[in-house]
Amino acid sequence: MMSMNSKQAFSMHPILHEPKYTPLHSSSEAIRRACLPTPSLQGNIFAGFDETLLQRAEALAAVDIVTQKSHPFKPDATYHTMTTMTSMTGTPTSSPAHLHHPSVLTSHHHAHHPHHHHQPAQGLEGDLLDHLSPAISLGGMPTAADVASGASHAHSHMAAAINHAQHHHHPHAQAVNVHHPHHALAAHASLASASAASMDAEPDPRELEAFAERFKQRRIKLGVTQADVGAALANLKIPGVGCLSQSTICRFESLTLSHNNMVALKPILEAWLEEAERAQREKMAKPEIFSSGDKKRKRTSIAAPEKRSLEAYFAVQPRPSSEKIAAIAEKLDLKKNVVRVWFCNQRQKQKRMKFSATH
DNA sequence: ATGCATGAGTT
């Protein structure tokens, strides 16, 4: 069941990020917070031309099939179960992370923002064809010797907790994260921030960018993989900080996280880096043990044609109503929830940082 | 390195 299609080409969508952040501004959230609901219409309007619009969008979307590449391999990617794994030794990447508990790093936000914004108008004419090529590449994965983590073992942890955070009041960035037993925390004094380097609270994109780069460099130098870093974070025992996935570390390094998220993670990774280097200096030895387990989740794969349609719809209306989503889902023969999540993720992507140089 | 997904916390 589910739709399993395969193929996902790499299409990155155009990130239309915001113009520039003003680092010195008040909240950092304001930066990305600028979304606009645009609730306007479309409830019934669509009813009328819904079909027309959808078809039009689809038609337009269909046009751009030029660069789509098809994969020679595996037409359907969604299945295969491996019940027995545990044999991936060889690569330095530690893998299993286990742990299942959503940690909570939160950020918070408030709500007030006069949204006005541009909204991609619905002139679907050429907007659908924008595609961009991802340009990030790179890859180096030196094999690592593990030195990073501290203790090992990790399976049982149950931590729990959620914490939430914090303060608000000042328009400051805060995003503190982590889950921590029960609330509270935060005393924060805020204010006066001060300097810069090791503290947090500095919404300066350039600094983050620089740190991310340094971090990656040092990490590689230490011969530690992204996954190792994530797992090792738990050993730091920083209040509320548990481990993070390879994905998150990767995203941090490539700056593909929200600004708030970057700011929140920076001090944590910074702490790990220091600790790792210190540990390396004196001793390094810690076998890691992981056992892993089970539980496989199936990743739904949306086929290229459907994906194109979704992109077309998104260009017209990034926030379709529930009914709309249902209609689209039916049309594309996808589960409604899959479509809903796709839109959510699309919106999230659009908001991602990816600040380039500007400043 | 990324796509699809889950969940806490908001709205």
Place this chain on the structure above:
DNA sequence: ACTCATGCATA
């Protein structure tokens, strides 16, 4: 039902 921070499963 949405946003955000994250993660598993994959390419």
